[in-house]
Amino acid sequence: MGDAGADSGASVGSLASVESPMPEAGPKAAAAKLLPFLALGARGDLQAAAAQHVLALTGSEPGRTLLAGQAALLRALVELAVAPAPAPARDAARALVNLAADPGLYDPLLAAEPGLPARLLGCALDPQWPWAEEAAAVLANLSREPAPCAALMAALAAAEPVETGLERLVRALCTPGYNPRAPLHYLGPVLSNLSQRPATRAFLLDRDRCVVQRLLPLTQYADSSVRRGGVVGTLRNCCFEHRHHEWLLGPEVDILPFLLLPLAGPEDFSEEEMERLPVDLQYLPSDKQRESDADIRKMLIEAIMLLTATAPGRKQVRDQGAYLILRELHSWESEPDVRMACEKLIQVLIGDEPEHGMENLLEVQVPEDIERELQQQDLQDQEQCARERQEQELAPEPQAEGAAPT
Numbered sequence: 001m002g003d004a005g006a007d008s009g010a011s012v013g014s015l016a017s018v019e020s021p022m023p024e025a026g027p028k029a030a031a032a033k034l035l036p037f038l039a040l041g042a043r044g045d046l047q048a049a050a051a052q053h054v055l056a057l058t059g060s061e062p063g064r065t066l067l068a069g070q071a072a073l074l075r076a077l078v079e080l081a082v083a084p085a086p087a088p089a090r091d092a093a094r095a096l097v098n099l100a101a102d103p104g105l106y107d108p109l110l111a112a113e114p115g116l117p118a119r120l121l122g123c124a125l126d127p128q129w130p131w132a133e134e135a136a137a138v139l140a141n142l143s144r145e146p147a148p149c150a151a152l153m154a155a156l157a158a159a160e161p162v163e164t165g166l167e168r169l170v171r172a173l174c175t176p177g178y179n180p181r182a183p184l185h186y187l188g189p190v191l192s193n194l195s196q197r198p199a200t201r202a203f204l205l206d207r208d209r210c211v212v213q214r215l216l217p218l219t220q221y222a223d224s225s226v227r228r229g230g231v232v233g234t235l236r237n238c239c240f241e242h243r244h245h246e247w248l249l250g251p252e253v254d255i256l257p258f259l260l261l262p263l264a265g266p267e268d269f270s271e272e273e274m275e276r277l278p279v280d281l282q283y284l285p286s287d288k289q290r291e292s293d294a295d296i297r298k299m300l301i302e303a304i305m306l307l308t309a310t311a312p313g314r315k316q317v318r319d320q321g322a323y324l325i326l327r328e329l330h331s332w333e334s335e336p337d338v339r340m341a342c343e344k345l346i347q348v349l350i351g352d353e354p355e356h357g358m359e360n361l362l363e364v365q366v367p368e369d370i371e372r373e374l375q376q377q378d379l380q381d382q383e384q385c386a387r388e389r390q391e392q393e394l395a396p397e398p399q400a401e402g403a404a405p406t
Helices: 027-032 044-057 061-068 071-081 089-100 103-112 116-124 132-142 146-157 165-174 187-194 198-204 211-220 225-238 242-249 255-263 271-276 294-307 311-319 322-332 336-350 368-394
Strands: none
Touching: 027 061, 027 071, 044 061, 044 071, 044 089, 061 071, 061 089, 061 103, 071 089, 071 103, 071 116, 071 132, 089 103, 089 132, 103 146, 116 132, 116 146, 132 146, 132 187, 146 165, 146 187, 165 187, 165 211, 187 225, 198 211, 198 225, 211 225, 211 255, 225 255, 225 294, 242 255, 242 294, 242 311, 255 294, 255 322, 294 311, 294 322, 294 336, 311 322, 311 336, 322 336
């Protein structure tokens, strides 16, 4: 099943779709001429215009490539992004979001300003900072890669001793109105990316801190798929730690209903089937909607799959009626890769138990020839998903009843 967080990589798309017209002569020189206007002491209107111009440049790949070679300009942009009003901090921060979304710019950004993760973290967790969401979005993009993620971890570890950086991050994520001026949805992807690291998972799974329990309700957070997806990705990564499965599935955490509920629809099960389900999944209302985001549905399925890696985990998942929810989800699911993930989990739940000595699927050493076969099968599955998705895209849209053909 791979290492924790191998598929995480939560990221933020470009915030500036406007492409700046590049001067025909000397684009590097033209960009360098912006530098004096980005300085903190520059005249306000010129500073704002320069920040808007840089933001527009970051909306195109040529513009980002150009800026990547301007270390002094990148440093000035960071200074603006963390500067108080009246500096155009929001445009500067949005430009950094776009730059951090480009994997090729991680090194130039950190080379220009090694303290970037720590400075952005301070803004993101400041309950009064108006552009904290933008700061969190930059961190969400940066933390996808090992080097900036390690730098962010170091910044979190350097927080005050009264409350660790991770504790502050979780508190900000789980506290409604933590920052009245910024929703902080992007702290979800930040935590998801950080949870790829064993130290973060150790913090999250510390039984005395009750962190996981605080995150669970956010799997149903209706206002933001970004926050929901980040929390689900975090929980999925925690499920790689098989030593904690019994605790996660047990009454202290009871994680399974929180993973299954977003996958459940308004199905009307028989009385016998209903009794097999956890109380929170029984007699759901007729307007119950499944999770709308296909990527989140897939991560939920993957989290449950990880919980079935051990024999006790498989028994607990089976005993709580997970198959019933997955059976109905499979009938409803239209996304090929999500449906395939669902099929694999169903096969685990209804299949025979592995032979003695292979009960823990996360610790099984797969022979090389079998691993090659599995990789080949996985490739075929991906190709099948791609074909099905293409067929869906090419299929004619259904005509409204009574509509005349054109």
